[in-house]
Amino acid sequence: MASSPQHYDFLILGSGESGKYLAWTMARAGHRVAVIERRWIGGSCPNIACLPSKNVIYSAQVASLVRRGKEFGIAAGPVGIDMAGVRERKRTMVNELIAIHRNNYTNSGAELIMGEGRFIAPKTIEVQLQDGGTRVLSGELVYLNLGTRAAIPDVPGLHQSTPLTHVEALELDRVPEHLIVLGGGYVGLEFAQPMRRFGSRVTVVEQGPQLAGHEDPDVAQLLMRRFADEGIVVELNARPSRVEGRSGDKVRCHVQTAAGDKVIEGSDILVAAGRTPNTQAIGLDVAGVNLDARGYVQVNERLETSAPGVWAMGDCAGSPQFTHVAFDDFRVVRDNLAGGQRTTRDRLVPYCMFTDPELGRVGLNETAARRAGIAYRVARTPMAAVLRTRTLSETGGFLKALVAADSDRLLGFTALGVSGGEVIAVVQTAMLAGLPYTALRDTIFTHPTIAEGLTVLFANPPATPAAAAH
Structure with a gap:
């Protein structure tokens, strides 16, 4: 072990969404910052998860549309798939994103250290450098941004x-x-x-x-x-x-x-x-960082761990496993460093599944409301009633909103259909503002758009589900 570790104001293990934004922000503010990353510059999202998967999904959607050419009055021959070409398109995007990340490190002044990090003492990490050799780093403040990986079930032979x-x-x-x-x-x-x-x-x-x-x-x-x-x-x-x-x-x-x-x-x-956290074999016990029964880092609502001066952010902290939540974890930490009182409590987290039709959801669905014993009413309309879908020949799916049984408060919204992940943002904003569903009903939305479907959805008063009716 080196006799005198190199000391940083901020030492961040992992360069995912939370870690990279914290690094860039603190370095630009004049702090000495180091980020240790073993493989994926910028974390999973731009390399192996969100963005590359959506890139490939869109290539497949283009193939589907070409096969449907006759439906749109387009004469097209048999579709040939060049998977090497699909991969190259994805790789080009990923390489461009990595270059952007490298520039952000250079321009911000944060030091990116490629290697495998392991705690050898509280707030002290030894790094096996990717290019050979080791370095020992310590931090006044330490942040864990470890992420998760795909879980392989214990099935014989798998x-x-x-x-x-x-x-x-x-x-x-x-x-x-x-x-x-x-x-x-x-x-x-x-x-x-x-x-x-x-x-x-x-x-x-x-x-x-x-x-x-x-x-x-x-x-x-x-x-x-x-x-x-x-x-x-x-x-x-x-x-x-x-x-x-x-x-x-x-x-x-x-x-x-x-x-x-x-x-x-x-x-x-x-x-x-499912996923499993990257918390094993990196000396978290030496660092004084406690894990929960599933192996995630135990944190409070300010993302503080059991070790003084050590925080955890993103997936490894048990946060909902979405890049947009990891970004909000960064904002929680950033604002509290500036004297704020921001927490992870009661966050309204949206998500989208990029199937076709696309699924977007925010707040409660019926299953969750029933499980929690929350009385609700339902507004529902088929996507075919949203005229924009007819111009696209994408009429499958529906819009569904949950409204409180005793008021006009929005409890949740599901959009299963074309652009489902986009239209949920409108309802999420209304929920954050505390607006009643009638505000969306009475809004003048552009015609023809998917968002206009909200006026169709709420045209009639929400009804109590038959199973819950008295």
């Missing part, structure tokens, strides 16, 4: 099959002949549909009773119908029991179902079964 995760799936230069997707959550669904559109046979294996398990049944049912229409096979209530073979060659996935055991044979297997 590890040995070298399955794809989202990381490897985004680097494919070929179309899998038959892709088996383990998991029917948003990651699994966001990969299953584009791979089908590229030409793969696709089977989704979901342990639960529906796709998108956190969503209302009407959302899951519509997604099931769309997947079936596109030729995607979905096995519900199906538990993988054993995997044989090697992904990329030939795999056999044994699953247990209510109808008995079955074997699904495919060429590749993709694991999309």
